[in-house]
Amino acid sequence: MAEVTMRVWRGDANGGDFESYSVTQNEGEVVLDVIHRIQATDAPDLACRWNCKAGKCGSCAAEINGKPQLMCMTRMDTLPEGPVTVTPMKTFPIIRDLVTDVSFNFAQAEKVPALLPPPMPEDGYRMYQEDVTRGQEFRKCIECFMCQDVCHVIRDHEGNKQHYAGPRFFIRYAELEMHPLDTNDRRDLIREEMGLGYCNITKCCTEVCPEHIKITDNAIIPLKERVVDAHYDPVAWLGRKIRRRTKRSADDAAVQPAP
Amino acid sequence: MTYEHHDYDVLIIGAGGAGLRAAIEAKQRGLSVGILTKSLLGKAHTVMAEGGMAAAMGNVYPEDNWMVHFRDTMRGGKYLNNYRMAELHAKESPARVLELEQWGALFDRTKDGKILQRDFGGHRYARLAHVGDRTGLELIRTLQQKVVSMGTDVFMEVKVLRLVHDADGRVAGCVAYRRQTGEFITFGAKAVILATGGAGKSWKFTSNSWEGTGDGHAMALWAGANLIDMECIQFHPTGMVWPLSVRGLLVTEGVRGDGGVLRNSEGKRFMFDYVAPMFRAETAESEEEADKWYYDHTAGRRPPELLPRDEVARAINAEVKAGRGTPHGGVYLDIATRRPAEFIRRRLPSMYHQFMELAGVDITTEAMEIGPTCHYIMGGVQVEADTAATAARGLFAAGEVAGGMHGANRLGGNSLSDLVVFGKRAGEGAAQYIAAGDVAGPMNAHQVEAAVAEALAPFDREAGENPYDIQRDLQEMMQANVGIIRTQSELEDAAIQLDAFTERVKNIKVKGPRAYNPGWNLATDLPAMITVCKAVTIGATLRKESRGGHTREDYPGADPEFAKFNFAHSTDGGNWDSDIVTKESALLAMPEELKVLLEEAK
Structure with missing residues (x-):
C-alpha cells in the first residue's frame, strides 16, 4: 500500500480547476481504481464514465499525465513517481469533471451509409477468412474516441468538426469499403464531406489506439488511395465503372460454392 | 410539475443486445421506437x-x-427451464445469427x-458462432449500427426510475432523469420492453459493470410483474483473482473450449474427480481420451473442464477449500502448455x-490464476415464451432481465443467442399487443411525482449516509451470505440484514449538484439492488435443495419435488420496499415429443 496524490480536473462548461486528493494505492491497481476510491470517500459526486473496467467498452478514456489512455487499463505502477494528473479529453466539450460531450461522434455515425449486401442465400453468405480479417481488425474498435481526441485536425481546430469525420470513422468507412458483401459506394462522400484529405498521416491516432488497430496504415492510407485514384486517375475511373458492374453482380459471387 | 416528455409506440429500456434487437423488430413493423440507456450507446454489458x-x-x-441444442439447454438448466423458451431459442437462433451478417457482422x-x-461447456457439438474472444x-x-441506420431515437445516459401505469393499471410509460443535466424526463408508450440486463453488481466479486444493478427486475416487480428463479445465480468458474482490483473480471470459457485445462496447486487436472452422475456417460474418463476429443468429437468423450458452469464452479470452490488452491485463492487455468503461442x-x-x-501474466507461457465470479442471473421477469409478455x-x-429460458443454470453462449431470439420476439409481441388496440391511456401523474420526490429526497436531508458505503457493505454481505454455497443460517441472517439495508437507503445523503453526479445515481440504484437481493435471498x-446456480451446503442433492415449479415473487406495488409475496408457480407441461428428446439423450 502506498499513498498517491491525484490531481483531478473538476469543473463544468463554465470552467474549473485541479483538485488534489491524497489516496491509498494498492498493488496492481489501475487509475480507475484510484478514481473510484476518491468517489467512495472524498468526492462521491466526482463525475467519470466507466462500464466494463476491462478495456472492452471504451467508456473511461481520459488524459492521464496529458496522454489519452483508458483509465481501466493504465496501471498506477507504470506511471512515473509523483502526482498523477487526470483531465478530461480535450477535443470534446466538458459536461462535468472527467465527462465530456462526445455527441460529435454519434452524429458522425448517423451519416455513415449502411452496408448494402446482396440478398442472403437461405443458408447464409459465404465469405472467406482472408477476406474478412482486415475488416475484423477495424471492428475491434471499442469507440473510446481517443483517436478522435488526439487527432489535431479537430483537436486544434474546432471548426473542422463540421466537415471531418475523424479516424474512428475512417476505419468504419474503410471496413465497409473493404467488406466482401458491400455494394454501396461511399467514395465521393468520403472525399467531399468526410474530409479524408485533411488527414496528413501523422499517425497520432494509431499511437493511442488501445486495440492496436493500425488506423493510418491499414485504413486511412488505403482509403486515400482508393478515393483519390477514383477521382483523378482516368484508368481508375474506367476501372471504377467496371468494378461497379462487378459489384452489381456481387449477388452471384456470394453464393459461389466453396472451392 | 411538467417535465420534458416524449411519446412512442414502443419504449425500450436498455440498449444491449436484447433492447437493440427489439428496437429493430418494432421499427421494421412501422412503429415509432424510443430507446433509453443509462450509458452511451454501444457500452452495454453485452460488449x-x-x-x-x-x-x-x-x-x-x-x-x-x-x-440437440434444446436437450443440452434443458440439461444444463437442470430442467427448471421454461421448455417453450428453450425450444424457440434452439429453433430460431441460427436464423438470428445469420441475419446479423446482413447488417455487417x-x-x-x-x-x-x-x-x-x-466448443463450449455443456454443448454437445461445436456450436458457438464467434469473433475471436470479442463476440459481444x-x-x-x-x-x-443497424438501429442508427434506421433512424431510431436513442436517449443516452438516461436512467429510468420507475415504470408508470395509466388509470386502468396498464403500463403506460416511465419516469427517468437525464444523467448529464440531472433533469427529469418522462416517456409515454403503448408498450414498454424491459431489456435492462442483470443484477450482479450486488456481489463483491463480479464480472458485471456498474450497470448490473437489477433496475429492470425491480421495476417490473414494482409494476406488477412476477420474478422467478431469482435464487439461480451463475457464478462463472473462471474470473481473474489477481490483482485484487480486477478480481472477478471474466476469463472466457473459450479458453477451455480451445484446449485450456484446470489444475490445482499439485498440478492435477482435478475436474475428472467432479463428474456428476448425469454427465458421466458423455464425459471422458482419462486425460488421453479427453485430449482426443478436441480434434475429433467421435474419437473420445468431452473433457470434464467443459461441463456446465455450475459444475465447474463448484469443483473449483471445493479444491480451494481443500487447500489445493493457488497463492491468491484460485486454481490454475493452463493453455500455455497445451497450445502454441x-x-x-x-x-x-x-x-x-x-x-x-x-496482471503482468503472459498466458502463452504461464498459467492463469482463476476462480468463480458472479456473472449472470438466470432468474428474472416471468414472461410468456412466444411474446415476451409479462x-x-x-x-x-427480454434478455437477462427475463427469467425461464435458462432454468437453474445457463450454458455459455446461450446468452447472446437469447438476446436476439427473444429481443425479436419482444418486438413482435409488443407490436401485436399494440395492434390489438387495448393500449394504455395517459400516465398516472401521482406515480410520476412520487418517483421524482423519492429521487430528490437524498439531496434534502440535513445529514445521512454515503451511498457508496451502503453499496460496499451490501456487496460484502451478499458475497458472504448468498454466494456460491449457501446455508439456512446465513440466508436467515441475510434477510435480517437486508431489512437494515432498507432503512439505511432511506437515510442516504447525496452531496453535490444533480448534473452527472455518480453518488446520486448510485442512490437511485440502491432501492433496486436491495429489492433484487431480497428476492434472491427469499428464493x-x-x-431447500441444490440445483444449477443454487447450491445449499445443508441440502447438497437435487430434490425432484423442486423440479416441478418456480418460486415466483410479486409485490402489491406500493413502495419500493413493500413486502415481497412468494408463491410456487408450476412449470409448463412439456409436450410428449419434446420429452422424448430428453429421454433419448439420457
Missing part, C-alpha cells in the same frame, strides 16, 4: 461477452440440430466460408492482452 453465440447451424458438426469463418463454430462487441456494434494469441487476443496488461399489461421483457431460503 463484455467473449466466447460466442450458440446456434445449431451445423457448420462444423453437421450432426448438430435444434433438438463479420464472424470467424470455416474453410468453406461459413460461420465458424467453437461484434453483436452490439452490428445491432447498434501463436494459436493462443489468434484465438484469444483479448485474454492475452487482459492478462498481460492487468403479467403487467403492456410490459414485455434461496425456500429452495
Whole structure:
C-alpha cells in the first residue's frame, strides 16, 4: 500500500480547476481504481464514465499525465513517481469533471451509409477468412474516441468538426469499403464531406489506439488511395465503372460454392 | 410539475443486445421506437461477452440440430427451464445469427466460408458462432449500427426510475432523469420492453459493470410483474483473482473450449474427480481420451473442464477449500502448455492482452490464476415464451432481465443467442399487443411525482449516509451470505440484514449538484439492488435443495419435488420496499415429443 496524490480536473462548461486528493494505492491497481476510491470517500459526486473496467467498452478514456489512455487499463505502477494528473479529453466539450460531450461522434455515425449486401442465400453468405480479417481488425474498435481526441485536425481546430469525420470513422468507412458483401459506394462522400484529405498521416491516432488497430496504415492510407485514384486517375475511373458492374453482380459471387 | 416528455409506440429500456434487437423488430413493423440507456450507446454489458453465440447451424458438426441444442439447454438448466423458451431459442437462433451478417457482422469463418463454430461447456457439438474472444462487441456494434441506420431515437445516459401505469393499471410509460443535466424526463408508450440486463453488481466479486444493478427486475416487480428463479445465480468458474482490483473480471470459457485445462496447486487436472452422475456417460474418463476429443468429437468423450458452469464452479470452490488452491485463492487455468503461442494469441487476443496488461501474466507461457465470479442471473421477469409478455399489461421483457429460458443454470453462449431470439420476439409481441388496440391511456401523474420526490429526497436531508458505503457493505454481505454455497443460517441472517439495508437507503445523503453526479445515481440504484437481493435471498431460503446456480451446503442433492415449479415473487406495488409475496408457480407441461428428446439423450 502506498499513498498517491491525484490531481483531478473538476469543473463544468463554465470552467474549473485541479483538485488534489491524497489516496491509498494498492498493488496492481489501475487509475480507475484510484478514481473510484476518491468517489467512495472524498468526492462521491466526482463525475467519470466507466462500464466494463476491462478495456472492452471504451467508456473511461481520459488524459492521464496529458496522454489519452483508458483509465481501466493504465496501471498506477507504470506511471512515473509523483502526482498523477487526470483531465478530461480535450477535443470534446466538458459536461462535468472527467465527462465530456462526445455527441460529435454519434452524429458522425448517423451519416455513415449502411452496408448494402446482396440478398442472403437461405443458408447464409459465404465469405472467406482472408477476406474478412482486415475488416475484423477495424471492428475491434471499442469507440473510446481517443483517436478522435488526439487527432489535431479537430483537436486544434474546432471548426473542422463540421466537415471531418475523424479516424474512428475512417476505419468504419474503410471496413465497409473493404467488406466482401458491400455494394454501396461511399467514395465521393468520403472525399467531399468526410474530409479524408485533411488527414496528413501523422499517425497520432494509431499511437493511442488501445486495440492496436493500425488506423493510418491499414485504413486511412488505403482509403486515400482508393478515393483519390477514383477521382483523378482516368484508368481508375474506367476501372471504377467496371468494378461497379462487378459489384452489381456481387449477388452471384456470394453464393459461389466453396472451392 | 411538467417535465420534458416524449411519446412512442414502443419504449425500450436498455440498449444491449436484447433492447437493440427489439428496437429493430418494432421499427421494421412501422412503429415509432424510443430507446433509453443509462450509458452511451454501444457500452452495454453485452460488449463484455467473449466466447460466442450458440446456434445449431451445423457448420462444423453437421450432426448438430435444434433438438440437440434444446436437450443440452434443458440439461444444463437442470430442467427448471421454461421448455417453450428453450425450444424457440434452439429453433430460431441460427436464423438470428445469420441475419446479423446482413447488417455487417463479420464472424470467424470455416474453410468453406461459413460461420465458424467453437466448443463450449455443456454443448454437445461445436456450436458457438464467434469473433475471436470479442463476440459481444461484434453483436452490439452490428445491432447498434443497424438501429442508427434506421433512424431510431436513442436517449443516452438516461436512467429510468420507475415504470408508470395509466388509470386502468396498464403500463403506460416511465419516469427517468437525464444523467448529464440531472433533469427529469418522462416517456409515454403503448408498450414498454424491459431489456435492462442483470443484477450482479450486488456481489463483491463480479464480472458485471456498474450497470448490473437489477433496475429492470425491480421495476417490473414494482409494476406488477412476477420474478422467478431469482435464487439461480451463475457464478462463472473462471474470473481473474489477481490483482485484487480486477478480481472477478471474466476469463472466457473459450479458453477451455480451445484446449485450456484446470489444475490445482499439485498440478492435477482435478475436474475428472467432479463428474456428476448425469454427465458421466458423455464425459471422458482419462486425460488421453479427453485430449482426443478436441480434434475429433467421435474419437473420445468431452473433457470434464467443459461441463456446465455450475459444475465447474463448484469443483473449483471445493479444491480451494481443500487447500489445493493457488497463492491468491484460485486454481490454475493452463493453455500455455497445451497450445502454441501463436494459436493462443489468434484465438484469444483479448485474454492475452487482459492478462498481460492487468496482471503482468503472459498466458502463452504461464498459467492463469482463476476462480468463480458472479456473472449472470438466470432468474428474472416471468414472461410468456412466444411474446415476451409479462403479467403487467403492456410490459414485455427480454434478455437477462427475463427469467425461464435458462432454468437453474445457463450454458455459455446461450446468452447472446437469447438476446436476439427473444429481443425479436419482444418486438413482435409488443407490436401485436399494440395492434390489438387495448393500449394504455395517459400516465398516472401521482406515480410520476412520487418517483421524482423519492429521487430528490437524498439531496434534502440535513445529514445521512454515503451511498457508496451502503453499496460496499451490501456487496460484502451478499458475497458472504448468498454466494456460491449457501446455508439456512446465513440466508436467515441475510434477510435480517437486508431489512437494515432498507432503512439505511432511506437515510442516504447525496452531496453535490444533480448534473452527472455518480453518488446520486448510485442512490437511485440502491432501492433496486436491495429489492433484487431480497428476492434472491427469499428464493434461496425456500429452495431447500441444490440445483444449477443454487447450491445449499445443508441440502447438497437435487430434490425432484423442486423440479416441478418456480418460486415466483410479486409485490402489491406500493413502495419500493413493500413486502415481497412468494408463491410456487408450476412449470409448463412439456409436450410428449419434446420429452422424448430428453429421454433419448439420457
